[in-house]
């Protein structure tokens with residue numbers, strides 16, 4: 170058995186066949202957690218998860234990129250003007266963060282985490298003042314969402330892009346204030362092994378996905394980082410529909426492909442794939458209380 174701890178089957182890319190994809194996933198003994206990225210995708214995650222007794226779960230939250238005016242892609246949400254093209258990017262407005270709506274969704278029995286939430290400094294606005302305003306706003310909204318997680322005793326799925334040291338400082342402060350009770354995962358890990366150590370010292374898990382195959386600047390040295398992270402702290406994910414592993418038969422990533430991530434982690438850490446499956450499944454069950 171495997172658990173895809175981060176598969177967006179709630180996104181527009183699965184609009185036509187989410188049910189079919191999830192049934193096929195469950196049939197292959199794979200469970201999935203679907204994180205929201207804003208209110209509409211969080212609602213959809215909860216609505217889908219509530220249709221299943223076991224094996225399909227939701228996380229709710231607002232992703233930092235939705236706090237500003239950004240380009241998003243049609244794999245995530247539908248464009249307001251309809252388009253025949255299957256994939257394109259378009260401008261969206263900043264979304265207001267409405268804590269009460271998220272609190273309501275977080276109280277569903279099928280919501281197992283707050284996420285994905287965090288810091289994303291990849292797209293920088295022009296000008297020093299606007300850049301610092303962006304960071305202050307991201308931290309403010311993150312703080313509110315992490316407090317919601319603490320209030321409801323839920324773990325947090327953290328998104329972190331080009332912001333690792335700020336996130337380490339942020340989680341460090343939270344753990345100090347709350348006696349280390351915050352649980353969470355740094356999803357789609359792209360930091361260094363030293364930063365991984367700091368996250369693990371703060372009690373966090375590390376989420377690995379298709380980035381471990383790709384020779385991209387995102388994860389500078391996957392072999393070094395993965396060899397270094399202890400197996401007790403690894404959870405697997407796909408980040409479907411993105412980050413498709415090279416072995417995938419489909420261009421769109423799907424939760425089923427989490428098995429390729431497991432195989433690659435086994436290869437790098439020199440374990441049998443069954444051992445990786447067993448350990449990471451147990452880690453995910455512990456973290457998300459499944």
Ligand SMILES: [Zn+2]
Nearest residue numbers: 175204285408
């Ligand atoms: Zn994601």
